[in-house]
Amino acid sequence: MSDRSSPGPHAAPIGRWLPGVDAETQEPLPRPDDGALDPLRADLPESEPTWATPLPWALPACADTLRRAGDELARSDVSVRIAGLCRVARSWLDPDDDLRLDALARLPAETGLSPESVAWGLDRGFEVITRPALERWWRDEGGRSASSPRLSGHVQAGNVFTAGLPPVIASVLAGVPALIKAPSAAPSFPLLLARSFALHAPELGPCVGAASWSRDDAAATQALVGCVDTLFVFGDDASIAALRSVATVPLHGFGHRVSLGFVARGSSQDEARATGRGTGVGSVEALAADLLAWDGGGCLSPRWVVVEGDLARARAVAEELAGAMEAACLVLPPGPISEGAGAARASWLGVEGAMGWAASGPGWAVSCRDVAALDPAPPGRCVAVLPLGHRADLASLLSPLGPRLQGLALVGSPADGQELGALLRPLGLSRVAPAGRLQIPDLVWNHDHVALLPAFG
Amino acid sequence: MTGPQGLPGAVDADSDALHDRVQAAIAASGVDPWPDADFDALCGALFAHQFARCAPLRRLWSGRGVTPEDLGGWLAIPPVPTDVFKHVDLCTFDPSSAVAVFRTSGTTVGTRGRHPLRRVDTYEASLAPWFDRFLDPRGEHPQILVLAPPVQEAPDSSLSHMLSWAVDHRGGPGSAVHWDGGPDLASASAAVGEGPVLLLGTARALFELLQDDRPWALPAGSRVMETGGFKGASIDLEPEDFRARLARKLGLPEHAIVSEYGMTELGSQGYHSVWAARQDPSAAASWGPHGARRFVFPPWCRVRAMDPSTLAPLPDGQRGLLCFWDLANVDSVVAVQTADVGIVHPDGVELFGRVVGATPRGCSLAVDEVLRGLA
Known part of the structure; x- marks a missing residue:
């Protein structure tokens, strides 16, 4: 449970959760070695402010923070990462958790889904994230190498808001921080997810950041593409192809099917x-x-x-x-x-x-x-x-x-x-x-034949 | 004439009897409102006729639990979406014996809907009184100029049929279709006579007229009927602006620009009342002295807005999908659901245009686009 008060069901959508970036000014915060980084300092705004710093500048600042923190994350024992991931998952399944309640309040309007469907999606998305499942996944497919990415980028899309969750889980499990572009029409889930890592798994350090912007904001998208080492992109085939044409890092596309x-x-x-x-x-x-x-x-x-x-x-x-x-x-x-x-x-x-x-x-x-x-x-x-x-x-x-x-x-x-x-x-x-289980895939499902965890090896 | 679908000639006799009843009722009532009971009786008779003789309709309606035996009134007849006309022949007779087959333009999704007619006289019997009321309420029989393909060139166009009928049956001296692979503006301009003109045209043809360099001042008392929309053309012009520019171009007051609402799947039409209200003082009781930019339909064609999620009829004043119960559709479908959105008011239908397609949601494939080769 956090001490943040709920914004209520009619609050405006939140726009950014960028560790390393001041929530109010969007100026880069002092670096960890300056001894002043506090991820919880960035309180979630209740409405979209007019940001002082455009995303093309804020994203690299956040990426810098995540990369630095990620070095420590990568050195941590996988059991620590699994424990943190499980706590995050359990929080999302906790009916009294503030962030879940916030999501339940925001997502029906953003996605067009009924509140019951939103709750179903959250439950099915997080109930598969268990210690045995994560341990098995890591044992069967996990591992790191010298060429492992230091920061993953995630472009999420659409109303199936947990579709992009497994690559983020895989990333953190592999010790790689994740930076997420939330869909501008339905931004809340990725932003609340990023916050839930900070709140419920602080020992992992700042490991997930998120911000929403329009797909038309090419400068912001280019900034994301330019500051990550691998990309997981959800969207229609044309959007994926457009990103692929500018990406210089490995891109894993998840098209409409x-x-x-x-x-x-x-x-x-x-x-x-x-x-x-x-x-x-x-x-x-x-x-x-x-x-x-x-x-x-x-x-x-x-x-x-x-x-x-x-x-x-x-x-x-x-x-x-x-x-x-x-x-x-x-x-x-x-x-x-x-x-x-x-x-x-x-x-x-x-x-x-x-x-x-x-x-x-x-x-x-x-x-x-x-x-x-x-x-x-x-x-x-x-x-x-x-x-x-x-x-x-x-x-x-x-x-x-x-x-x-x-x-x-x-x-x-x-x-x-x-x-x-x-x-x-x-x-x-x-x-x-x-039948009846198709929509509840395990973490190990190779969505679009992409092997998620090996992508971080 | 042989009976449809191999059935004995009695089927034609039944159909003919219904045509006669509808035409007689239209003639008897003129433009006056119909009592509910009269509309119900005739609508129920058409429903029973179509239910008995058209297998797709029988499947559809019985699947909704509605049969002639337990029909609870005209509003209980489930409207049939216009898209169904693209997939099956909705008629009570062998479509190969149709005297006319009207087809949709197919501009929206490529597949053209078909509306076979066994007789066209009921279509014309429905057309005439409403055309007269809204475009020639004083019975002047003005010179009619048509900017649309002639029926000989577009025999499957219900609009061409209608406009050619107007020239033949309502046009004064000098009336003609002016079309030569496109609107023949030179010919039409040269044909304008001394007296009032009734210019009938598609919106696209009239848009071309707007670009024409010739002076187009029409004689006083002239009016224009525009219809059909821009049919997929990349013309970014609001209807109000279009009408205003047309009026200026032709030297007419804006109320002389009358919009018509008609569609291939319907036998009846609706018109804006702005011209007729100023010509026929008795009409002011219905539409006010200046009429309205709302479509008025004849008493043998009732319209309701339907809730898009439940398809239940909405009270007047609420926005929904427009559905028509049209007694001019004797041998096809008496209840038609359009993809148009509007509000039914006491003085006519406020039209907002074609419903915007469902916004794709989630990561599911837009299958229709794939199947049409668009993705």
Whole structure:
């Protein structure tokens, strides 16, 4: 618990948390060897002030501070870093923690997600950060070398606010401080995250800084690119390509992707009993949570559920899924819907209803039709259930997407998962998980096939 | 004529009977408001006709739990989004027997919507009284100049059909379409006669007129109907500015520039009342002495704004997606949901334009763009 008072739900978004930079003047603070650095001195402003120092000057000052502190961080025992990371994670799971409460107050307005969805995102994002998980991750993939970066840069984007969390965790775990560009439309989470490190893991020293600026502020972005040793960039392909063209350091891009669900032949409980195959992994009912998380806007959000079998089986799955959506909506209710989103949803529902079968309720919709086609694409919190006679045709069905497939939520057996993983890996697939778990990746998931921890070795 | 979809000729007789009922009701009422019961009865009859004979509509409506047997009134008919016209033929007959197929421009997403018509006389029966009321309330039959493709050149354009109809049925001497691969401004300018002119044109064609060097002072009493928007052209001009510049260019008062709202998927149209209110004192009771920059629709075409998240009808005065229940759509879809945003007021519909697309959120792929090859 900090002693900072909560800004309340209507406070203006915060703009910067830059260790080594004075919060009020944005002037560089005295360096640690001057004996005056106090990261907690930089109280979080309750509203965006008019900064005296533009970011292109403030960022290098912060980077300098982080690099110096990072030398000490790198020399620390990994158990110290793991302990600090666990305390940070636990704080985010503490319902009374001030920073969590602050995030819960700010993020619904910033992201368009419901408060329940924001809480779900925080819980799922931090509950995987445990001592055993971190120890295992470090043991299996960790390590440092002379060429390890001294400072990592992170460009975060979008409303899936914890998507960029694993690279930051990996960075600190590897003893490398992190400097984050927070998305200007949803800046709070990275900024509060940076502050939570200072508050809950002070023994790690100043190790995470964050600031938000517009993607149009090329000077600030150039300053970030120029003062880090490696970059982790989330965004659309064009934004990543633009940064790649100016970056002179290793850049790991995480572009926009799409996922799907797959219900394997013989995977329903009735079928499993009849065939004696036993219970597989996932269930149609559990798929609903994967569909509704992040309001269907995540790269791991399934947009289609492919059912191995004929139309009748697909329709049965669609109806079962529709039945599960109501209950799932109680856990993950929708955020406010814009006119544009409402029109898109209504249009999609109309087309699907005219061409096949569709059911909907507040904040969800499910359709089913006899043609396995991706078009028209379902909008968020909507899913099209498609029959497919043979799984071998799946790659052909998905080929219009190019190599942009991210994950697969499976209702089937582990063997189904292995087979489908191999089949779809050329399309970009990097994660196969039981239905209901797709959106809760472990730290070791190689998002977009980027091995996070080895990137710091 | 053979029956649609291999069904016996009785289907045509049913359709014809409905066309006759709609036309008779329009003729009987003129422009007067319709009692709810009359609108309900005819709307319910069209719904039942379309439900029975159009499989996609039957799937859609029954999927929403609405059938002719338990229809709770016209407002209970779920409006069908205009995008559906792009994917399936929404008609009660074999579309290959259509006498006309109107198509959307396809400027928004590339795919063109289709609206097959079995008969065009009901479309024209709906068009005529409202055209007269808002563009020629005194029955002057002025010279009509059209700046849009002629119907022979664009047979699938509902607008061209409408404007050619105006020339043929409402135009005075010298009326003609002036088009030669684009607006033929030289020909139109030279054709302007002594008396009042009714200039009908697309916004894009009239924008070209704004750039024309010729003096374009139209005779007193002239008026302009503009429609269609700029259709994806990179023209950054607010409607108010456009109308003001057009009025100055043509030497007319601004109230002589009348905007029309029509779409391929609808058989009826709406107009701003600014011209008619000044010509027809009896109309002042409805629109005030100066009318309003709001679209007024005929009594056989009701409009409501719908909540974008629930698709439930909103009370008048609240902003939402515009939906129409249009009795001129006898053999297609009686309830149409547009992608336009507006507010329904007692004196007309305030239009804000096409809904801005959903802002991409999160890291999910913009699949539509990928499938259309834009990403």
